[in-house]
Amino acid sequence: MPETRSVHLPVLYFGTPVALITTVNPDGTSNISPISSAWSLGSRYMLGLGSGGQALANLRRVPDLVVNLPSSDLVSSVEAIAPTTGRFPVPADKHPAYRHEADKWTLGGLTPVASERVAADRVDECPVQIEARAVQIIDIDGGDAVAVEAEVLQVHAHETILRDDHSDRVDTERWRPLYYSFRHYFAQGAHVGANFRAPLLDEDARV
Template sequence: MTGASPVPDWRALGGYTFVKDKWTRAGFHPQPSSFVTPLRISECPVQMECQVVQVNGIRKDLPDHSGLLLAIEVRVLRIHILRNLRMEGHPNRVDPDKWRPLIMSFRELYGLGNGKVCTRSLGQRNDEEYFRAITKSDVVKLPGDDDQIAVAEGDA
């Protein structure tokens, strides 16, 4: 789901649809932040308020992809964490035995145990080839752009 209306073409291709009130749709509740404008999600056990320090473009070697991928450096201003996730005797440390974060791997959500935690809902497109478009340029040709799969016998 996206809050952009109309839905940009590239989002629509990924299966995204417009949702005016994402808070209600997701079943979350907003909570004020201390230092930044965006609201926090009260249901999240760990939350970080951050300030953007620097935005760096990735793949500057492909001029037709300028600005498509960005690496964003942030400064953490405040961390909000539930008391029951803190390490005993250390109020500023997270106890890794108590916190079970979600980890995104290949657009799927996993926990620290085996298997997926839930079914993907970040867009319905599961075509990994769709995302290869951001690695290729129509201006600069690079080795590997021909999409030929070459796997030597015994390679995994």
């Protein structure tokens, strides 16, 4: 077996999907925040946010949000807005890496579309758009970051990524989500296997 050693990794993102979080600005427009710390369990989505960003400031005022999941072909749009912040003036802890940008939509070549159950806009180009509402905000890392628990209210998906059997299931051969690992972007790789429950999921949409 290979030898191991104790290490201090600068980041612990071993490979997570990129999410574009939209929240409601004070002027009623929607801010876009690219994040790489998001996961779901049941009807809840957990989001990791920096404490100095516009997303958190917006959620403390209006809890509405949308978790937009981009495909790998949107990497240039994601990276275009990655070094920007909706906060003005730019918080000290974001200098000099970030600059203020009020209109991230135009910068990223993205299109806002009205949600059905929340005030925040959806990102039309993202194949999956999850309308949600923050129900709990938990300080972590001594207050430098927060964990947001959001209740999922409505999910939208592009027809192009859904299976043809109208089972409301994503066809994994049709969608390549954008992933983030150690500050690099990746597309979903080759199919190398299936979980033992996969046949059950294929046969019974209730599972």
